Amino acid sequence: MTDTDSTTTGPLAPEDITAESPFTLPGFFDALAAGRLMAARCTECETHLLPPRPACYNCGSRAVTLSEQPRTGEVVSYTSVKRPPSAFEHLAPITVAVVELDSSARLTGRVTASLESVAIGDRVELRVCDPETVDIDPEFNLSYEEEWPVHVFDRL
Numbered sequence: 114m115t116d117t118d119s120t121t122t123g124p125l126a127p128e129d130i131t132a133e134s135p136f137t138l139p140g141f142f143d144a145l146a147a148g149r150l151m152a153a154r155c156t157e158c159e160t161h162l163l164p165p166r167p168a169c170y171n172c173g174s175r176a177v178t179l180s181e182q183p184r185t186g187e188v189v190s191y192t193s194v195k196r197p198p199s200a201f202e203h204l205a206p207i208t209v210a211v212v213e214l215d216s217s218a219r220l221t222g223r224v225t226a227s228l229e230s231v232a233i234g235d236r237v238e239l240r241v242c243d244p245e246t247v248d249i250d251p252e253f254n255l256s257y258e259e260e261w262p263v264h265v266f267d268r269l
């Protein structure tokens with residue numbers, strides 16, 4: 114799969130940018146819950162926008178297209194977070210990595226491995242979880258986030 118599959122032209126009118134739009138966070142998480150990792154890409158400067166945005170944050174262009182992303186990639190940077198957000202406190206310390214997907218779009222996420230067992234260049238695969246399966250306390254979620262899936266990276 115490449116990031117040129119299922120290309121969609123971005124919204125040109127502000128009134129098209131609703132919560133259902135795939136160029137917003139709710140739209141991004143809806144697609145993710147359905148198993149599709151979507152990113153936008155600026156056609157002017159080639160910047161990947163992940164999660165998608167209706168305009169490029171590099172050059173400001175609204176000429177953005179949307180495409181499904183591969184789930185595999187490589188760790189380009191990582192760290193340990195000893196005091197994560199409250200909802201993840203029971204999982205601390207957590208390993209968080211910047212992953213360059215095989216499309217070259219980058220996504221930050223938790224890696225399901227200890228800091229010591231992760232290295233730059235490791236191959237990882239995205240997994241989408243229901244918030245309940247990772248035991249996140251719903252008390253700590255904002256109401257609109259309750260149904261949003263949680264993504265993690267597993268080492269390959």
Ligand SMILES: [Zn+2]
Pocket residue numbers: 155156157158159160169170171172173174
């Ligand atoms: Zn751009």
